[in-house]
Amino acid sequence: MIRHSAPTLTEEEIQACADVMRSGHIAQGVQVEAFEQECAAYLGRRFGIAVNSGTNALILALEILEISRGSRVAMPSYVCAALATAVLQCGAVPVLCDCRQQDHNMDPHRVPPDIPVIAVHLFGAPAPLPQNPLLIEDIAQAIGAPVGKTGKVSIVSFYATKLLTTGEGGMLFTDDDALAQAARDLRDYDNREHFRLRHNFKMTDLQAAIGRAQLRKLDVFIKRRREIAQRFTEAFAELPLELPHAENHVYARYVVGLDQRDELQQHLSRFKIEAKRPVYRPLHHYHLDPHAECPNAERAHRRLLSLPIYPSLKDEEVEQIIQAVRSFF
Numbered sequence: 001m002i003r004h005s006a007p008t009l010t011e012e013e014i015q016a017c018a019d020v021m022r023s024g025h026i027a028q029g030v031q032v033e034a035f036e037q038e039c040a041a042y043l044g045r046r047f048g049i050a051v052n053s054g055t056n057a058l059i060l061a062l063e064i065l066e067i068s069r070g071s072r073v074a075m076p077s078y079v080c081a082a083l084a085t086a087v088l089q090c091g092a093v094p095v096l097c098d099c100r101q102q103d104h105n106m107d108p109h110r111v112p113p114d115i116p117v118i119a120v121h122l123f124g125a126p127a128p129l130p131q132n133p134l135l136i137e138d139i140a141q142a143i144g145a146p147v148g149k150t151g152k153v154s155i156v157s158f159y160a161t162k163l164l165t166t167g168e169g170g171m172l173f174t175d176d177d178a179l180a181q182a183a184r185d186l187r188d189y190d191n192r193e194h195f196r197l198r199h200n201f202k203m204t205d206l207q208a209a210i211g212r213a214q215l216r217k218l219d220v221f222i223k224r225r226r227e228i229a230q231r232f233t234e235a236f237a238e239l240p241l242e243l244p245h246a247e248n249h250v251y252a253r254y255v256v257g258l259d260q261r262d263e264l265q266q267h268l269s270r271f272k273i274e275a276k277r278p279v280y281r282p283l284h285h286y287h288l289d290p291h292a293e294c295p296n297a298e299r300a301h302r303r304l305l306s307l308p309i310y311p312s313l314k315d316e317e318v319e320q321i322i323q324a325v326r327s328f329f
Helices: 011-023 030-043 054-064 082-089 177-187 205-216 218-236 261-270 295-303 315-328
Strands: 047-051 072-076 093-097 117-120 135-138 153-157 170-174 254-257 304-307
Touching: 011 205, 030 047, 030 170, 030 205, 047 054, 047 177, 054 082, 054 135, 054 153, 054 170, 054 177, 072 082, 082 093, 082 117, 170 177, 205 218, 218 254, 218 315, 261 304, 261 315, 295 304
Parallel strands: 072 093, 072 117, 117 135, 135 153
Antiparallel strands: 047 170, 153 170, 254 304
16 A cells, blocks of 8 residues: 555664663753754744644744634634644634635635734645734645745644654744743743743654654655656646646645546555545534635635655655556546
8 A cells, every 4th residue: 555645764763762762861851952953943943942743833822922812813724623723722713714726825815904814835835925913834734845934933743744753743933032932931831930821742852853863854855755746747747637836845745636536536545545635624614713705625625635745655656656547537
């Protein structure tokens, strides 16, 4: 079976974990601090604050920006449930916005003015960003692209299927000293002079050691993703498929569109190729915003299919995918 997604792990990550275990310090420590500094430098931001998931990085972002209970927060409907989860955890109210047909990113013209916005760079395609002083950039699928420096705060996920992984994990980025200090304070509740509600969102040194090894290879990973994407695009150019196209795309997902999406998915399964809906269900299906009108998100949900694309995919597996897709037509 060719899996839909898989982490690219080598002896380097194994050795990094072994070194941490031999050190006797496996919780948050020097590896986390180094990983924060290296990720912030890679992204071009002053501060990185490592946490145990991308969702929790988003919760921290909302809290340090003082998004109060009952506040409205704009976000795309065509996105995973993590965004709505974080907003609702903070007692805020999701305002769901439709996506654009060309890249499935949130349409900035559909974003209401004067409310906080979470903008996602979906599938690795840099999104057009609304002008907003309380902009949070979600770069979980686009780290490595020229993104993540516009928002007051940016967040990333290091889940197993992301562009680089720590198994589970995430990070918050900002250039603001006060916001960075607030995020670090809220990340951990221990050893404090004064009590307030804080979290246990810490990343471990084991995770950070994996992440540091992954970060050193991120540009190589993206180069390989782009090579595979180019092969797909050339092979599928004459087929009746909508193909991804965006400047500076890093191809966290290679997503095609067609009316016979389910049939193509079943066809690929018979060839032992796992393909998936890239977004399991758009957020407006959960009735989180009674005023949401999202026809483009509805169309994307009906038509889009994500094909396997990751650095450890072998050339012969890429060719198997190409031939299986072509045989469907």
